[in-house]
Amino acid sequence: MTSNVALANNRSWLDFLRKTGVWVGILVVVAAIYGYTTEPQVTTSMLASTLRQSTPLVLGALCGLLGERSGVINIGIEGQMLLSAFVGFLANVYTGNLFIAVAAGVLTGALLGGLLAFMSVTLKMDQIIGGTVINILALGLTGFFYQTGLTTQGKLQPIALGPLADLPLVGPVLFENPPITYLAIILVFIMHYMLFYTRWGLRTRAIGEHPRAADTVGINVNRMRYINVSIAGGIAGLAGAFLTLEAVGSFERAMTNGRGFVALAVMIFGKYMPFGVWGSALLFGFATALQTQLQFSGTIQIPHQFIGMLPYVLTIVVLAGFVGRTRPPAAEGQPYETE
Amino acid sequence: MNNADKQVVLEAHGISKHFPGVIANNNVDLTLHKGEILALLGENGAGKSTLMNVLYGLYHPTEGEIWIKGEKVHLQSPRDAIDHGIGMVHQHFQLVPVMTVAENVILGSEVTTAGGRLNMRQAARQVNELSQKYGLAVDPSAMIEDLPVGIQQRVEIIKALYRQADILILDEPTAVLTPQEANELFHIMRELTAQGVSIIFITHKLKEVLAVADQIAVLRRGEMVGTVLPSEATEASLAEMMVGRNVILQVEKSAAHPGDVILKVEDLAVLDDRKTSVVNGVSLEVRAGEVLGIAGVQGNGQRELVEALTGIRSVASGHFFIQGHDATHYTPRQITMLEVAHIPEDREKHGLVMAYPIEDNTVLNQYYVQPYSHNSIVDRGAIRSHANALVKEFDVRTSSVTALASTLSGGNKQKVIVAREFSKPVKLLIAAQPTRGIDVGSIEFIHKQIIKQRDNGVAVLLVSAELDEIMSLSDRIAVMFEGHIMATLPIAEATREKLGLLMAGSHS
Numbered sequence: 001m002t003s004n005v006a007l008a009n010n011r012s013w014l015d016f017l018r019k020t021g022v023w024v025g026i027l028v029v030v031a032a033i034y035g036y037t038t039e040p041q042v043t044t045s046m047l048a049s050t051l052r053q054s055t056p057l058v059l060g061a062l063c064g065l066l067g068e069r070s071g072v073i074n075i076g077i078e079g080q081m082l083l084s085a086f087v088g089f090l091a092n093v094y095t096g097n098l099f100i101a102v103a104a105g106v107l108t109g110a111l112l113g114g115l116l117a118f119m120s121v122t123l124k125m126d127q128i129i130g131g132t133v134i135n136i137l138a139l140g141l142t143g144f145f146y147q148t149g150l151t152t153q154g155k156l157q158p159i160a161l162g163p164l165a166d167l168p169l170v171g172p173v174l175f176e177n178p179p180i181t182y183l184a185i186i187l188v189f190i191m192h193y194m195l196f197y198t199r200w201g202l203r204t205r206a207i208g209e210h211p212r213a214a215d216t217v218g219i220n221v222n223r224m225r226y227i228n229v230s231i232a233g234g235i236a237g238l239a240g241a242f243l244t245l246e247a248v249g250s251f252e253r254a255m256t257n258g259r260g261f262v263a264l265a266v267m268i269f270g271k272y273m274p275f276g277v278w279g280s281a282l283l284f285g286f287a288t289a290l291q292t293q294l295q296f297s298g299t300i301q302i303p304h305q306f307i308g309m310l311p312y313v314l315t316i317v318v319l320a321g322f323v324g325r326t327r328p329p330a331a332e333g334q335p336y337e338t339e
Numbered sequence: 340m341n342n343a344d345k346q347v348v349l350e351a352h353g354i355s356k357h358f359p360g361v362i363a364n365n366n367v368d369l370t371l372h373k374g375e376i377l378a379l380l381g382e383n384g385a386g387k388s389t390l391m392n393v394l395y396g397l398y399h400p401t402e403g404e405i406w407i408k409g410e411k412v413h414l415q416s417p418r419d420a421i422d423h424g425i426g427m428v429h430q431h432f433q434l435v436p437v438m439t440v441a442e443n444v445i446l447g448s449e450v451t452t453a454g455g456r457l458n459m460r461q462a463a464r465q466v467n468e469l470s471q472k473y474g475l476a477v478d479p480s481a482m483i484e485d486l487p488v489g490i491q492q493r494v495e496i497i498k499a500l501y502r503q504a505d506i507l508i509l510d511e512p513t514a515v516l517t518p519q520e521a522n523e524l525f526h527i528m529r530e531l532t533a534q535g536v537s538i539i540f541i542t543h544k545l546k547e548v549l550a551v552a553d554q555i556a557v558l559r560r561g562e563m564v565g566t567v568l569p570s571e572a573t574e575a576s577l578a579e580m581m582v583g584r585n586v587i588l589q590v591e592k593s594a595a596h597p598g599d600v601i602l603k604v605e606d607l608a609v610l611d612d613r614k615t616s617v618v619n620g621v622s623l624e625v626r627a628g629e630v631l632g633i634a635g636v637q638g639n640g641q642r643e644l645v646e647a648l649t650g651i652r653s654v655a656s657g658h659f660f661i662q663g664h665d666a667t668h669y670t671p672r673q674i675t676m677l678e679v680a681h682i683p684e685d686r687e688k689h690g691l692v693m694a695y696p697i698e699d700n701t702v703l704n705q706y707y708v709q710p711y712s713h714n715s716i717v718d719r720g721a722i723r724s725h726a727n728a729l730v731k732e733f734d735v736r737t738s739s740v741t742a743l744a745s746t747l748s749g750g751n752k753q754k755v756i757v758a759r760e761f762s763k764p765v766k767l768l769i770a771a772q773p774t775r776g777i778d779v780g781s782i783e784f785i786h787k788q789i790i791k792q793r794d795n796g797v798a799v800l801l802v803s804a805e806l807d808e809i810m811s812l813s814d815r816i817a818v819m820f821e822g823h824i825m826a827t828l829p830i831a832e833a834t835r836e837k838l839g840l841l842m843a844g845s846h847s
Contacts, residue, residue, distance in 0.1 A: 197456050197457055198451075198455055198456060198457060199449040199451055199455065199457060201457075202438075202442060202445075202446060202449060202457060203446065203447070205435070205437075205438065206435050206438070206446050209435045209436070209437055209438070210433070210434070210435045210436070212433055213433035213434055213435055213443075213446070214435075214446065214447065215417065216395075216397075216417050216427070216429065216433045217417065217421070217433075217446050217447030217448065217498075217502075218416060218417050218418030218421055218447050218448075219446070219447050327437075330436070330437075338397070
């Protein structure tokens with residue numbers, strides 16, 4: 001089924017996978033089996049926690065990826081997540097309905113995406129400034145309207161996928177998760193398929209690499225950027241909904257805690273590829289899970305402030321040292337001007 | 340060939356296109372017949388590209404009508420033009436470098452299976468069919484960035500044919516090609532017209548027009564000067580139509596009167612960016628009032644030599660002296676202060692600051708001295724009047740000196756550089772590829788300026804890959820090969836054959 005052409009697209013991803021993926025994969029499986037034989041409960045909870053911690057990062061990074069593939073840099077993911085988390089939370093508090101709440105979060109993210117598109121496409125503003133506007137806006141609005149003492153009416157509950165959930169280790173980790181966690185994984189596959197095997201994907205990649213070429217064959221570059229950046233915002237909104245409606249069940253000030261920015265690191269480390277993004281989000285998720293585990297187990301005598309740094313140190317180390325040469329879409333950050 | 344028998348496929352009537360401050364096209368008529376190659380000739384800035392962008396729906400004409408195959412059309416966008424069978428190969432290729440040939444070809448007119456999935460197999464098959472039908476060999480699964488420009492151009496042509504274009508606009512297609520690639524392109528063009536495709540071929544190269552066109556239309560300053568048949572035209576007559584007066588393709592100059600040695604280079608060695616030695620012990624002298632031409636195939640150390648002499652690149656060993664000063668380790672500004680003018684090889688990278696207005700570009704070499712600055716404060720008024728005077732004197736075609744340098748055509752960019760460099764006292768001129776890729780009128784103008792400087796007692800070091808240019812301007816010619824000066828010949832002894840052998844590294 002896979003034609004040469006599609007393969008060629010994924011060339012860099014396949015190289016990357018070949019070089020690192022196989023070894024990392026083997027290492028992870030060996031470590032997991034070893035861990036399970038010695039400390040089954042800790043291992044299971046660590047891996048489950050890795051997946052949960054990675055979910056907002058996967059979603060945030062997919063948001064960034066879709067924007068940049070279309071030529072728009074989005075550093076407002078943090079703000080999109082935060083405001084969506086807040087609106088989703090309020091929607092649940094006042095309606096009591098989880099589905100409406102998630103939809104409200106997604107819609108909020110999409111609207112903020114539309115705002116970013118308006119600033120970067122129509123106003124041709126510097127896209128870094130545009131993203132910063134969104135971050136500050138979200139921080140200000142949520143801070144102003146925040147009320148203490150509110151909690152959601154219920155949370156999104158894990159759904160066990162029948163007999164699969166009864167498998168040892170794999171079951172509780174992979175097949176007994178709440179809906180947004182499943183959705184994030186499904187979105188990775190959907191995004192990959194859409195980007196590399198559909199008309200929409202071909203056009204999206206074209207407007208991010210060489211918008212003028214796309215324009216001369218009749219593609220409406222600016223309209224496409226509007227649509228894609230809004231969809232991307234919706235995905236960040238889903239990440240926000242995850243935080244309040246699936247993970248925590250309440251809202252706290254600045255609860256995104258830098259995840260939107262870590263998501264950008266995840267996107268770059270994932271080489272702007274959906275599966276790459278997933279892999280690197282799992283790595284960061286693991287760092288967060290490890291940090292939590294170390295703090296609770298108390299076996300290692302390190303001040304918790306230092307352990308808490310782990311995910312952020314990893315961000316710096318990965319971005320500074322291990323990313324190697326990534327090639328971002330050529331036209332990212334540039335407003336498209338017809339001559 | 341009798342055009343009266345042939346069907347008219349495209350007709351433009353009274354096309355005018357106005358931009359703020361500029362009339363790019365004024366009442367232009369154009370007729371294209373089926374299966375013919377119509378050459379559209381004109382200087383840079385004559386309005387050729389504007390006219391073609393109007394025909395391709397990228398610009399909307401201020402006035403005028405377009406008829407395609409007997410039907411009046413209103414082209415709102417490239418999409419409309421494509422739907423009417425017009426295909427355009429832009430001067431700067433519109434291909435996505437990180438995508439394959441097939442992906443680029445189908446972009447915007449994709450073939451999909453029922454589920455909306457791209458059908459890349461069918462795309463590859465269609466590319467193969469087109470390349471066989473018209474003799475355009477390409478590999479559909481190759482990445483664009485891996486292909487040489489000649490092949491990329493074929494992809495552009497296939498892209499247009501895939502969209503069922505039967506009217507093809509080629510915008511300066513030979514500008515980026517080697518002579519061999521250009522010949523292949525002409526072959527392809529004839530193949531296309533034999534199969535019923537009509538071609539508009541935009542260029543400013545006279546030889547090509549005469550070689551390949553069935554009809555020649557000439558634009559000057561936005562107006563159609565006339566249409567001629569190649570059999571009735573010569574290079575000189577076409578040049579006259581383009582420029583509006585007699586163009587002297589041969590530079591007129593009197594005998595040189597060499598004076599003192601201005602530039603003296605002793606055993607100079609220079610490394611390139613990869614730290615390999617590309618200038619190996621060059622020694623030469625340039626006297627006041629003479630032009631020393633450096634001939635040679637590109638990439639034999641000429642660029643690095645010029646960069647070293649202008650202070651941009653550091654010298655590995657050896658020395659050079661300008662007006663008696665040892666300038667070997669001088670900074671570019673110190674060298675400029677020795678009354679050295681430099682016309683760099685890459686005018687967009689090293690000659691101008693593209694994002695600056697023209698006026699600021701005219702003082703890059705002296706903004707820091709009186710009268711342009713007083714105690715480090717720039718005097719805008721002085722700069723503007725200076726720029727206005729230069730633009731007038733050097734006939735730079737622009738709407739205003741406050742326009743960005745990036746908005747100028749190639750020839751006009753070069754004129755701004757020449758104007759700037761000659762706007763202060765000059766003792767030594769170092770000119771690298773001064774007329775590359777610019778139009779006939781500008782070439783003539785710049786050649787005259789160089790000779791005028793020589794006659795005023797300036798020492799000129801001219802580096803050019805165009806042997807014609809070297810031979811018509813130089814008083815002595817040094818041939819460079821693999822970083823060495825092979826020989827230095829007085830112009831009287833230099834023949835094409837001799838120079839050609841030396842350029843290939845043969846001593847005989």
